[in-house]
Amino acid sequence: MTLHQLRCFLAAYEEGSLTAAADRLGYAQPSVSEQIRNLEKSLGAPLFRRVGRGVVATTVADDLRPHAERVLAAVEDAQSSVASQVRLETGTIRFGMFGIARLYAGADLVADVLRRHPGVRVELIGTNSTEVTDELRRGRLEAAMIAVPQLESEGLTITPVARDELVYISNDPERLRQPVTARRLSEATLVMPETTFRAVDSVRIILRQMLHETGRNPQTRIEVEDVESAVELVGMGLADAVITKGAAVQLLPRLAPDAGWVSLRPAQHDTLAIVHRRDAILSPAAQLMIELATARIQAIAEPIRAPRPR
Amino acid sequence: MTLHQLRCFLAAYEEGSLTAAADRLGYAQPSVSEQIRNLEKSLGAPLFRRVGRGVVATTVADDLRPHAERVLAAVEDAQSSVASQVRLETGTIRFGMFGIARLYAGADLVADVLRRHPGVRVELIGTNSTEVTDELRRGRLEAAMIAVPQLESEGLTITPVARDELVYISNDPERLRQPVTARRLSEATLVMPETTFRAVDSVRIILRQMLHETGRNPQTRIEVEDVESAVELVGMGLADAVITKGAAVQLLPRLAPDAGWVSLRPAQHDTLAIVHRRDAILSPAAQLMIELATARIQAIAEPIRAPRPR
DNA sequence: CGTCATCACAGGCTGAGCCTATAGGAACTG
DNA sequence: CAGTTCCTATAGGCTCAGCCTGTGATGACG
Structure with a gap:
């Protein structure tokens, strides 16, 4: 059973015709016909009776329909949920921030994020810098702002x-x-x-x-x-x-x-820096946090202009 | 988004590893890798961070997971629902039965069916023989037992x-x-x-x-x-x-x-006959109804032994 | 620092899925 | 009742998704 089969099934059920279903879905008629046939085969039961002009749903089809609708609705839900996260409307933004950096900018940073993206959850992770770098290395954290004594760390990119x-x-x-x-x-x-x-x-x-x-x-x-x-x-x-x-x-x-x-x-x-895994492609959420945290920190401490990234 | 991608996603999420997910699903590792990549591409957001040994879910993945589970659960539901209908455990059995035939065998036939298949719904359709043959021709009815004056009817197979x-x-x-x-x-x-x-x-x-x-x-x-x-x-x-x-x-x-x-x-x-569309492949439900209705009728009226079907 | 585990990539194969064209059957129509 | 129309099934061919194996790169670990 595939989502495609279910979509074809629903179209055929509602149209009462494979040709009309194919038109609606933008396929050729034999394609829809094949999908229905495969679905019937995998279910082991016929879904439509072919009656000359059009098709007629069997009782199995009557019963399958609400299930099919539920499946497709759940898929829609999943997609729109992810989409809203990509647009930073919902979901969780997790960011590492340790010690002095959090002291400076923590609360205000969270306030900034929530003002611009009211639907999101924010997690400000980190009790100390080793924990933060560890979480970064393990991949649980995407990016963080921490105080770093040195500007070199294995596998991490550090931007003061x-x-x-x-x-x-x-x-x-x-x-x-x-x-x-x-x-x-x-x-x-x-x-x-x-x-x-x-x-x-x-x-x-x-x-x-x-x-x-x-x-x-x-x-x-x-x-x-x-x-x-x-x-x-x-x-x-x-x-x-x-x-x-x-x-x-x-x-x-x-x-x-x-x-x-x-x-x-x-x-x-003391140097405050953005840290993330080397060569990581940062998500929109992480980029947002980096931008806001940098602005906040630079409003309080002495900015270091980033060298042009190579 | 496909069901296959969601299955791969869930396996990878739970295992924390594409290789382990592939093992569990019985695929090679690059296949699962490809599925995840395609899913990420279609969603427009990364689901896992690749961190050397294994993968780590992003917050998008955390959020997608319950949706994915709901989709797959709905699919399971659909399949098991259809399966139970194929086994005549649930669903609706619709059968045409008109006039004198229903008078003879209607109630007892329904009782027979419900005794053997307690979960099903039974619909005994038909107010008159033309309606029944019409419903048969239009495909809304799969089979029926009716009194027929002649043993020939366009497009229908009539078995006395x-x-x-x-x-x-x-x-x-x-x-x-x-x-x-x-x-x-x-x-x-x-x-x-x-x-x-x-x-x-x-x-x-x-x-x-x-x-x-x-x-x-x-x-x-x-x-x-x-x-x-x-x-x-x-x-x-x-x-x-x-x-x-x-x-x-x-x-x-x-x-x-x-x-x-x-x-x-x-x-x-007067001849009582089983009628269905010519060349129709009868469902288990219809076969059951034909068998039970025939037995009931033949217990009351004078049986006509079916000629060997060609 | 070597070994192991894991993921990504490349190349090749098979089949699903799509198309067009066509045949056949049912229903409508003059 | 024959012609027309509408619909489905089938055949043949094409393309690409999805799977495999093999290999390389990289991070983890002893």
């Missing part, structure tokens, strides 16, 4: 879109007088977020590279998971921290009103 | 299965002393049924032929539609009638207890 300065935050104005050097940093009492992923956290990687020149390893007094907790602890004067400037601007007034920030010396930057 | 004597019934014992001749018949006061179809009613055609030899036309005093009314009128002594012996045996005790019957001279017989 913005960078954000790393700043030293403290509750003690004394320590904010002038930019913090590697030496001073290595002597500071620090609280750092992302403890579980400390090995791959981009801010820590950058700090490790910076301190490497002084021959020291970065030491942290306190380890927490989320940036918010770290900022709160800074506000309580228990430690200082290094976070991105965007996060500082956003979180300090609320969580540590007495604290301030100062640049590092030399200035360090 | 039983004959029934025509008897003269009367409330007056005097008129039942000896067989009724054409002459006496032509002088009788008659009530006859089937008035609307008097021109094609088989009993009347037989009587016309019988009277033709005497040079007379049959005259009826009273015209009614149904045999029961005619018998009742005979019971009231208002007229005599000619009906089949089977009808007389069945109806006289109930509707005209004082009346009796006597043969015609020469004896006349």
Whole structure:
């Protein structure tokens, strides 16, 4: 049984004539005749009696008709459902966004998407950058925006879109007088977020590279998971921290009103990039998310103009 | 979009691998690959991301899946529905049966069918023999059992299965002393049924032929539609009638207890026959009805053994 | 870094599906 | 009742979808 046979069957049933059915469907009469014959053969029962002028449905055909209509309706449903997803009217848009990027643009990005495509579901995936790159590599995620320490990763294409300065935050104005050097940093009492992923956290990687020149390893007094907790602890004067400037601007007034920030010396930057599988053909949904996320991020952090893609 | 593509899609979706899907479906891997590719092309959206080892469903695929399952389930439904009709478990059996034949065997025949095939619907079609032959010719009826005056009819195959004597019934014992001749018949006061179809009613055609030899036309005093009314009128002594012996045996005790019957001279017989379109391949349902109806009729009327079909 | 698993691609074969042309039967018509 | 019309079935031929096998590319894994 094929969809084509069912379509021919319904046309013949409604027209009461194979010739008329063929006309309606845009085929030659023998073609429809053959389809009906094959359908009858596969069902093992005649569907029409051939009576000189036209055909007459058997009771089997009477019974088959609603089933055939249901099948074809289900096919229509399937097609229109997919079509509406292709037009981004319905369906799910899944996008990876981790840590600082989500902090900057997460909620606003979702709002942007929903405003432009009211029918869609949005999933913003990612608890940390390794998870995100993993999901990308496994194919569960199509694209993501994350903070990346390096611009090379096996099998992935990384397109930097913005960078954000790393700043030293403290509750003690004394320590904010002038930019913090590697030496001073290595002597500071620090609280750092992302403890579980400390090995791959981009801010820590950058700090490790910076301190490497002084021959020291970065030491942290306190380890927490989320940036918010770290900022709160800074506000309580228990430690200082290094976070991105965007996060500082956003979180300090609320969580540590007495604290301030100062640049590092030399200035360090965290890079926010779009990441996807190498040579992937991106879906309209992914392209939309990339476009909107880039716009949002570049409104907050310092844009990096994309080099012309090769 | 084809059913085949949907089957391949579902297998690939569930297996997470085109190779495994191909194994499950019994195809080579490139065949399934091609089906998926064609489906993606016709939908205008990728369904899977190819990620080295296996494939991963996109959100479009997630959404397509329930639709695909619904389509295939509807197809299964259609097939099993038709199958159950072919096995005479469900569906409608339509059979033509007119006048005297229905009077003899109608209810019992339906009971027979329902006993053997509890799930089916039964339609016993036919108010008169012309209607029945018309429906046969137009193809709306597949087969019928009717009383036929002649054994030839354009485009139809007529197989006699039983004959029934025509008897003269009367409330007056005097008129039942000896067989009724054409002459006496032509002088009788008659009530006859089937008035609307008097021109094609088989009993009347037989009587016309019988009277033709005497040079007379049959005259009826009273015209009614149904045999029961005619018998009742005979019971009231208002007229005599000619009906089949089977009808007389069945109806006289109930509707005209004082009346009796006597043969015609020469004896006349009405023929009950199975009729269907010439060269028709009969469905199992029609064959069943023919078999059961024949058995019922032959239990009541005098069987005519079928000549060996050529 | 070699091996294995998986997918894509190429080439070739078969048959489904489409067409046109034609024959045959049923129904309508003058 | 013969001619016309309408419809279906059949035959023959063409094209392409769909299947296969074989092979190459690529990512995963030990």
